[in-house]
Amino acid sequence: MNQEVMSSKTSVQHTTTRSKSNATQGAEMRKPREAPPCAPQTVALLTPLGTLRLDACENGVHAIRILMDVAPAERNDEAPPRCRVVNGGPAERIPEMRRCVEWLQAYFGDRHSTGSLPPPPAFHHPALRADTFTSRVLHTLFNNIKIGETVSYKRLAEMAGNPAAARAVGGAVRRNPIPLIIPCHRVIWSSGQSGPYMSGRGDRLKQWLLAHERTTDTRRTPIVSKSPSSIERVVDRTADPRPNEAQADRYTK
Template sequence: MKRRRGGRGRESESQCTQKTISLQTPLGTIQVSGCEAGVHTIRLLMDVAPAERNDQGHMSCEVIDDPAAVGAGPELLHCVDWLRDYFSDPRAARGPRLPQLHHPTLRGDSFSSQVLRTLLQEVRFGETVSYQHLAEMAGNPRAVRAVGGAMRRNPVPLLIPCHRVVPSSGGSGSYMGGRGNHLKVWLLAHERPGGEG
């Protein structure tokens, strides 16, 4: 069990008892952490190269930890199910509701929070948006650099699809500080209709 301490205005965060579940996915190991109220973080560990689809055209996503032993709450379990659907067939993950999110960055009223909420609500599977256009959608067309900062601080990649934000000049752009560019390319291909991860 981990207790997280928050700063000023984060009293509810400091009261969260977080659990973590690890999954083996086509992107390598992913760790999902959350409390009873919702998901706090998703970490992509980048421990293997992205996988190929199997003969049936599907990807596997297997839980490494026993969720019962971890004592995972319902939203964390729902996140695991959502990720399984996403990697098997991203179109299958469109229907079910997203897990509740409980990271303080996502509950605040900062511009970063607004950008992340806008991205979550407005940019769909198989779509991309430029940093410039996302700044406009979030209400501040001149805040392109701030949008980039919000993408770097996104606590729940995949659920909030920062991989769908690309430069206006073309190309896929940077992901995870440039270390995960190959993952961004894979994710964008995975979400395209008939796309190959």
């Protein structure tokens, strides 16, 4: 009798173990497989700003890095500045990389091509895919502030949904992984002063970019102040720089 009871208990234990094992295997099978990590490749581009390094994968552009290896070139409308690949190789064949190169070549080209830029590449940097204030600021800047236009930190904070976050906007701009295409150089003080760029190392570069865009944008219209509820592309030129905006410029890209 005792042997029968022990045999029955053993059978139940084996059945329970098999059930747990099957459940575990089923859960593992149902678990979605993670996408393989990106393998960004790099292209070097010689521009009027010096060398740019572009990082991109098949899904989109990860970063544009301004190396600051030379001073910005003199603008000459009769001879548009050159923008050419100096170190590409297989990376040039990545579709989103090609789109990034073509966009930058048009941006640094003559005024006609700059006035009608090709579609920008897709973005694939984690900071731009996350649901964060930084991502919202950068997408708002990209979607709304066009060539020949500028916006203050305060106004950009309003447009991004947090009027009190001018300083946080400065931090978001500092973390911009794709400058030029996401135009952090167009974020200025409320007074109209350009403010620092790249922690003060790129002040001349920022002024060059703003002057380049004023020269090349033939569609530009006067910029006027709008009400806070508006989401027009504007710059507030009436107010003095606020302390939080000055602090924000410490973080400017």
